[in-house]
Amino acid sequence: MSQPLTTSLPLTWSTGAAATEACLHCGLPVPAGETKFCCPGCSAVYAVLHDEGLEGYYGQNARVRKPALLPRPKDFTYLDDPAFRKLYAPGGDGMDFYLEGAGCAACVWLVEKVPQHVPGIASASLNLGRSVAHVKLEPGGSFAPAAAALERYGYRPHAVRSHEAHELILRENRTSLVRIGVAAACTLNLMLFAIALYAGMVGVWERVFLGLSLMIYLPVALYAAAPFYRSAWGAARAGKMAIDIPIVLGLALGTAAGVRNLFVPGYHEQIYFDSLSMLVFLLLGSRYLVRRVQQKALDGANLIRQMTPPLAWVWSAPAACFEAVPADRLRAGDRVEVRPGDVFPADGIVMRGESEVSSAVLTGESRPLSIQPGDSVLAGAANLTGAVEVEITAVGAESRLGRILKMVDEAAARRTPASAYADRIAGRFTLAVLAAGAATFGYWLQRAGLNPAVNHTVALFVVTCPCALAMSAPVAMLVTLGRLAKHGVVVKGPETLERLAVSHRVYLDKTGTLTEGKLRVASWQFSVGGADEREILAAVRAIEAHSRHPVALALTSDITARGVPAFPAPVEVREIFGRGVSGLIHNVMFEVRRAEDRWLPRENDGQTEVEVLRAGHIVARVLLADTLRADAAPAVQGLRAMGCEPVILSGDGVPAVQAVARVLGIADARAACSPEEKLAVAEMDTRCVLVGDGANDAAALAAASVGIAVHGGMEASLQAADVYMTRPGVSQVVVLIRAARETMGIIRRNLAFTAIYNLAGAILAVTGVMSPLAAAILMPLSSFTILTSSALGARSLR
Amino acid sequence: MNVLWFILPLSLLFSMVAVAVFIKAALAGQWDDLDTPASKILIDGEPIRRQGETK
Helix, strand or coil: CCCCCCCCCCCCCCCCCCEEEEECCCCCCCEEECCCCHHHHHHHHHHHHHHHHCHHHHHHHCCCCCCCCCCCCCCCHHHHHHHHHHCCCCCCCCCEEEEECCHHHHHHHHHCCHHHHCCEEEEEEEEEECEEEEEECCCCCCCCHHHHHCCCHHCCEECCCHHHHHHHHHHHHHHHHHHHHHHHHHHHHHHHHHHHHHCCCCCCCHHHHHHHHHHHHHHHHHHHCHHHHHHHHHHCCCCCCHHHHHHHHHHHHHHHHHHHHHCCCCCCCCCCCCHHHHHHHHHHHHHHHHHHHHHHHHHHHHHHHHCCCCCEEEEECCCCCCEEEHHCCCCCCCCCCCCCCCCCCEEEEEEEEEEEEECHHHHCCCEECCCEECCEECCEEECCCCCCEEEEEEHHHHHHHHHHHHHHHHHHCCCCHHHHHHHHHHHHHHHHHHHHHHHHHHHHHHHHHHHHHHHHHHHHHHHHCCHHHHHHHHHHHHHHHHHHHCCCCCECHHHHHHHHHCCCCEEEEEHHHHEEEEEEEEEEEECCCCCCCHHHHHHHHHHHHHCHHHHHHHHHHHHHHHHCCCCCCCEEEEEEEEEEEEEEEEEEEEEEECCEEEEECCCCCCEEEEEEECCCCCEEEEEEEEEECHHHHHHHHHHCCCCEEEEEEEECCCHHHHHHHHCCCCCCCEECCCHHHHHHHHHHCEEEEEECHHHHHHHHHHHHCEEECCCCCCCHHHCCCCEEEEECCCCCHHHHHHHHHHHHCCCCCCHHHHHHHHHHHCCCCCCHCHHHHHHHHHHHHHHHHHHHHHHHHHHHCC | CHHHHHHHHHHHHHHHHHHHHHHHHCCCCCCCCCCCCHHHHHHEEEEEEEECCCC
């Protein structure tokens, strides 16, 4: 393990007894006694903050925030490499860093203090929503000390490439805001003049107010409403129906008729500028809000793509040592050293060293594989036990991982874009309004003449203008998306909710989704007459202390939880290739190795059996298993209760998958699925939901009707999925589907309201009773009813 | 009613100034980040240190 930081404060942490106190740094529960911190990370950051005079951090409104990982002294000099700075700091003096673990007001305070404690930094500010800090240099300054300071304070900084897409989004938001501002100002002023006119203004002032109404309406019609014209034109050209088309129809007719009526004697009152302006304002406003929520969700996934790729240690002949280099600069033929705990940066062949690797994220296979010189390894696999030197054979797009990612992009491109609910309704709606309009015109033409006919028809179009219809779906979804985000479920787009509501089958990955994804000790069996139990446990812990193998981690955490004190460091810890480790403690040979029947690991129900030997005799047996998550069983029941059939789709071996399926009562469980097989299943089933985490799920997530990426998953999955969960567990899937169905219910309720209002308005207009005053009252009434009905939101999320 | 000849243009002028300020602020990015400013108001300022006082 890494070197512990030396400080004057106690570096003790919890041993698993009942919690009574709070960690001094993050506030999470800590067992009573000497311990003051919950983990080495918290105690290290506490020490750093006190050493640097920043204990004011705790005075600010600090929320519970555990540091991402134990802060290690890291080498950040690559940040100031000119080639790197050209990519990541195009402005020259400013760079963005994504900070792991930045989450509260106190973090904002802390980041802003960096310039005071690090020379050469002009300013540092934190964008809380994105967890991105912007660091600006003084002339001659460098980024490395700032990044090092952030790492010391407990945030792991990742440099983020400034993305033109993000700049575009910012600019688009600002323009939208300007349009909304103009529409709002004009609407308010128009309403002011309209009230005077409705109250019966006469004489010269009537003409002045009418003229002013037109003038103030022009910015709305020509500038603020421009996005509607553009999208309606785009849809019409593509031959598709969109809700914007009837909106533009109503706007255009209302404007034309209003302008005309100003000059027709006797019809001065028939102008609808105030209603139309309010319509534009409400529509722009609701769309802006929906877009902001959506952007927030997408931003999280995109940030991951823009972060620096991890570093790789490449052999550099001139320096005669391994140097840190960003992984995307590797080329075939380079020799890299991959230490235990690191991930292989590219496909390659082992040149030196032995180890065990886990390809769980790539294939879903939970068992580690042994490798020795001559074996090939894949990019993305995790190196567990020993350092190896690898000669690279395939980088980036050529590697297996790269090809999987390409599959993801292709699957995403193949998916037909879903049309929004409102757009589907738009067609029938427009037809109905046009028919009613033609009938109205015809009737009044033969009854009273051209002018009444025109005006009553225009009144009909204005009052049925689908403001409420266009808002009903987006606003309801907006509320749901926001509430789901608070529950830790991030949905990237409103259409996903529609698809979730109609889904009928849920494909669940096993490793990491239904199970914890790591091995845990199920039971210990000590042989009678063997050595003292605690001595055995201490010995096992001492031997396995430095391995990152899942078995080692499971054993050490279980033994630590039992409160066994550590043994002195064993001499000669050696690996039994492919089976386990051995070590000498006080000159007695202890071995911890996998139990095998004729070279094949013994399987009981998918559990791994490990034996402990002391001086050649078996003194204990341990059974380890990947435990089911606590919420898996209730989640599966919940899914079934909602009519969604759960199916297991896993890349892991048959016995493990069967064991889980049996416990959860799932009839359909498919094991040993390759990424291609998962993709095929997802593409075939058009109403399914797919839940997964590893790279082997990414392509299927992109292709599925709704793809849900689980917490802790690979970046590729988070990018490819429509939904990602920021908290571990499957229970959120049930919450999500229920919320989606309730939201669709709310939307249907909203549509019912809209229909009633539109019908009432249409009747008034057709019978000639509709006046601009009536329209000015009816339209906001319908809009606010919809808004209130949507704001209450899904009952299950309240 | 004559006062309207004066008030009307004045109020329209005010409106336009308000809109102009709003546009300037929006284009300068005042509303890009809606989350951080909400948290920043919770941050306490530095205690004022007077002559001869130690904290």
